[in-house]
Amino acid sequence: MIAYLLRRTAILLGSLVLAAVVLFVLLRLLPGDPANALLGVGATPEQIEAARRELGTDAPLATQFLRWLADVATLDLGKSLVSSLPVGPEIVARLPVTVPLTLSAFVVAVLVAVPVGVLAATRADRWYGPVLNAIAQLGIAVPAFWVGLLLITVFALRLRVLPAGGFPPDGWGDFGAAAQSLVLPVVTVALVMSASLIRYVRSATLDVLGSDFLRTARALGASPAQALWRHGLRNAAVPVLAVLAMELATTFLGAVVVESVFALPGLGGLLTRGISQHDYPVVQGVMLVSTATVLVVGFLGDLAQRLADPRLRVRP
Amino acid sequence: MRKTLVAAAALSLTLALAACGGGGSDGTAKAGDAATIQIGSMYEPQNLDNTAGGGQGVTEALNGNVYEGLFKLTDDGKVEPLLAQDQKVSDDGLTYTFTLRPDVEFHSGKTLTSKDVKASIEAVTAESSKSARKSSLPEIRSIETPDDATVVVRLATRSISFVYNLSYIWVFNGDATDRTTKADGTGPYKLGDWKRGSTLTLTRNDAYWGTKAKNAGVVFHYFTDATALNNALLTNAVDVVTSEQSPDALSQFEGNNAYKVNNGQSTTKLLLAFNDKVAPFNDVTVRQAISAAIDDKKLLTSIWGEYGTTIGSMVPPSDPWYEDLTSVNAYDPEKAKQLLGGKTLTFTLDTPSYDPHPTAATFIKSELAKVGVTVNINTITADEWYTKVYQKHDFQATMQEHVNDRDVVWYGDPDFYWGYDNKQVTGWIDQAEQAKTADEQTALLKQANRKIAEDAASDWLYLYPQIVVASTKLSGYPVNGLNSQFYAYGITKS
Numbered sequence: 062m063i064a065y066l067l068r069r070t071a072i073l074l075g076s077l078v079l080a081a082v083v084l085f086v087l088l089r090l091l092p093g094d095p096a097n098a099l100l101g102v103g104a105t106p107e108q109i110e111a112a113r114r115e116l117g118t119d120a121p122l123a124t125q126f127l128r129w130l131a132d133v134a135t136l137d138l139g140k141s142l143v144s145s146l147p148v149g150p151e152i153v154a155r156l157p158v159t160v161p162l163t164l165s166a167f168v169v170a171v172l173v174a175v176p177v178g179v180l181a182a183t184r185a186d187r188w189y190g191p192v193l194n195a196i197a198q199l200g201i202a203v204p205a206f207w208v209g210l211l212l213i214t215v216f217a218l219r220l221r222v223l224p225a226g227g228f229p230p231d232g233w234g235d236f237g238a239a240a241q242s243l244v245l246p247v248v249t250v251a252l253v254m255s256a257s258l259i260r261y262v263r264s265a266t267l268d269v270l271g272s273d274f275l276r277t278a279r280a281l282g283a284s285p286a287q288a289l290w291r292h293g294l295r296n297a298a299v300p301v302l303a304v305l306a307m308e309l310a311t312t313f314l315g316a317v318v319v320e321s322v323f324a325l326p327g328l329g330g331l332l333t334r335g336i337s338q339h340d341y342p343v344v345q346g347v348m349l350v351s352t353a354t355v356l357v358v359g360f361l362g363d364l365a366q367r368l369a370d371p372r373l374r375v376r377p
Numbered sequence: 378m379r380k381t382l383v384a385a386a387a388l389s390l391t392l393a394l395a396a397c398g399g400g401g402s403d404g405t406a407k408a409g410d411a412a413t414i415q416i417g418s419m420y421e422p423q424n425l426d427n428t429a430g431g432g433q434g435v436t437e438a439l440n441g442n443v444y445e446g447l448f449k450l451t452d453d454g455k456v457e458p459l460l461a462q463d464q465k466v467s468d469d470g471l472t473y474t475f476t477l478r479p480d481v482e483f484h485s486g487k488t489l490t491s492k493d494v495k496a497s498i499e500a501v502t503a504e505s506s507k508s509a510r511k512s513s514l515p516e517i518r519s520i521e522t523p524d525d526a527t528v529v530v531r532l533a534t535r536s537i538s539f540v541y542n543l544s545y546i547w548v549f550n551g552d553a554t555d556r557t558t559k560a561d562g563t564g565p566y567k568l569g570d571w572k573r574g575s576t577l578t579l580t581r582n583d584a585y586w587g588t589k590a591k592n593a594g595v596v597f598h599y600f601t602d603a604t605a606l607n608n609a610l611l612t613n614a615v616d617v618v619t620s621e622q623s624p625d626a627l628s629q630f631e632g633n634n635a636y637k638v639n640n641g642q643s644t645t646k647l648l649l650a651f652n653d654k655v656a657p658f659n660d661v662t663v664r665q666a667i668s669a670a671i672d673d674k675k676l677l678t679s680i681w682g683e684y685g686t687t688i689g690s691m692v693p694p695s696d697p698w699y700e701d702l703t704s705v706n707a708y709d710p711e712k713a714k715q716l717l718g719g720k721t722l723t724f725t726l727d728t729p730s731y732d733p734h735p736t737a738a739t740f741i742k743s744e745l746a747k748v749g750v751t752v753n754i755n756t757i758t759a760d761e762w763y764t765k766v767y768q769k770h771d772f773q774a775t776m777q778e779h780v781n782d783r784d785v786v787w788y789g790d791p792d793f794y795w796g797y798d799n800k801q802v803t804g805w806i807d808q809a810e811q812a813k814t815a816d817e818q819t820a821l822l823k824q825a826n827r828k829i830a831e832d833a834a835s836d837w838l839y840l841y842p843q844i845v846v847a848s849t850k851l852s853g854y855p856v857n858g859l860n861s862q863f864y865a866y867g868i869t870k871s
């Protein structure tokens with residue numbers, strides 16, 4: 062287990078460095094120059110040159126990369142080219158929106174998906190089994206922003222029970238208002254996420270239902286519910302756990318997309334604006350934090366899987 | 378087993394839906410001078426310093442509200458004294474002596490002195506300055522402060538627009554160190570909290586030297602999505618939208634008597650800009666033919682419905698030298714064919730990828746096909762536009778929005794991206810800047826504007842509308858929003 066941990070940690074760190082390189086290079090491949098976006102029409106060539114020097118974008122790419130990497134190593138994500146404000150605090154300021162949104166959406170999605178998925182599998186012979194499955198299929202096909210718009214139309218514009226978007230100026234200081242403004246975004250992300258989760262849970266449960274050990278358990282006198290509860294769920298949990306880690310990452314990305322529909326001041330808004338303004342440090346910062354989160358969650362997911370399944374702990 | 382599962386499923390759904398039980402808008406809205414006005418906008422400041430790339434958002438939120446200049450540009454385009462009580466200009470027009478209004482205090486409590494004014498002007502002209510006004514200011518020889526109430530500015534050349542340009546130079550506390558996240562001005566509002574990506578709050582300055590704000594404060598709510606902004610207005614989360622950018626969204630407010638749609642004047646012109654230095658547009662008759670072949674009015678209507686106007690040249694009605702020139706090179710496809718004399722033409726139109734350019738380009742293509750001109754639409758990003766078109770002048774024709782007022786003067790610069798080079802026009806524009814009186818300046822710029830229209834230096838497709846949509850409970854808000862400013866101090870809510 063220790064050797065595994067070390068190996069897995071090394072892979073994690075390696076992937077992070079690789080991700081940083083890819084991010085940096087890809088961004089620089091985009092056409093355009095941040096100095097332009099900064100100064101606009103009317104700027105003289107001298108002004109543009111001066112801006113480039115000041116931003117450091119006139120240095121060779123390798124130099125720029127090493128500078129950035131050295132800064133990142135000391136947890137300094139640099140300053141925005143556009144606002145000249147430090148990126149780190151900017152990202153931290155957005156977390157109180159994005160993190161609660163992601164986690165609540167994830168929890169709601171799991172709470173919905175696990176029972177519904179198990180039900181869709183165990184009751185595949187009843188009318189509602191296939192119906193649940195069909196609804197889940199439909200849910201996968203529907204884009205999150207569309208669900209968001211639909212919920213806004215119904216709950217904010219027609220029924221007027223929830224805000225259409227935005228976040229209170231006092232943030233979580235005004236807890237009620239902050240919680241309210243997250244309800245629709247959470248439901249949006251959760252609905253879309255649970256659709257794909259339901260399908261995983263269903264197929265994992267179906268696999269287990271057809272397994273030899275469950276038949277054996279039944280033969281030994283356990284009722285279907287007992288057999289499923291005691292032997293089935295743990296076995297079905299293994300593939301689902303792996304998927305859950307991935308799903309948490311997808312939920313985070315879903316949250317980032319949905320934020321702009323609901324005008325939430327989260328990482329999504331920061332990222333979209335950074336991209337449109339060629340604000341390299343901002344885009345790099347947000348992407349690096351997101352990539353790191355996804356990698357770490359994947360890492361934890363792998364560990365959880367090993368703990369749930371003793372067979373994985375034996376080296377082949 | 379089945380019951381448990383059904384119950385679990387039902388429970389999770391209920392949990393999700395139960396959270397929906399709360400109420401939407403708060404019922405604590407106050408009226409009159411105790412009211413806080415909620416303003417919706419698409420333009421969040423990048424930072425709070427207009428000499429460090431704060432963008433149009435910082436002008437909208439802080440200009441005239443938190444910061445004030447020696448002069449102010451009113452909502453209808455007039456220049457009035459603000460922090461300057463008096464000004465004297467020497468006979469040669471090179472020395473300006475400003476007397477400051479007495480007893481003006483910054484929000485921090487410090488008294489305004491001439492040294493603050495000097496520091497404020499120097500911040501704009503500094504080498505590191507990213508101010509959009511830097512290039513329009515004349516060369517300043519020196520700024521002297523003989524006493525606390527007097528500022529003497531000596532210019533290298535005569536500049537009639539100097540005072541106008543001063544209305545864009547904010548006077549800040551010269552001792553302030555951080556102007557990107559803090560603001561110490563003299564205006565009717567103090568800066569409250571700025572939650573980046575979300576809201577910026579201004580609160581009434583009760584120690585203001587002039588007429589105090591008619592509301593207790595304003596909160597700017599920032600959006601990146603136009604639909605989200607309109608939804609906020611529809612659900613009363615905001616009271617007013619500073620500048621409506623999606624024509625399709627207007628119908629939901631027009632038929633609703635809870636809202637007023639204000640059709641104000643903007644300074645944003647949509648241009649079909651020719652590269653006047655390269656074929657086929659180095660030929661004036663080709664430019665005239667193209668201008669005559671496009672039905673600008675029809676294009677405007679197809680995009681903005683009944684809003685916006687055609688102006689026929691570069692000068693919008695809020696500039697003092699405006700003249701309706703829509704009759705010059707007016708829509709006349711027969712005349713266009715005649716001018717082209719049976720020639721067939723092909724050119725590439727570099728089209729920025731964002732609205733309304735692709736729509737307009739397609740319209741232009743079909744209009745020109747009728748007179749035998751083939752247009753190849755080449756879609757480019759905003760950044761490519763800057764590099765390819767603006768810097769390298771590597772294009773035949775392009776489209777662009779020009780947002781500033783008084784920007785006809787760019788036609789006097791032969792090195793500007795559109796390459797219009799007419800000695801006469803350059804001369805008039807130079808003389809206009811050196812003019813002794815505003816009348817003289819106006820006459821010369823009118824002349825220049827007429828000449829570029831006759832020469833079809835560009836094709837000015839239309840002037841954007843400036844649409845402020847507000848709740849009918851609101852009054853006293855600015856409707857023109859010249860150069861994105863939005864004075865909030867006169868707004869009242871009933």
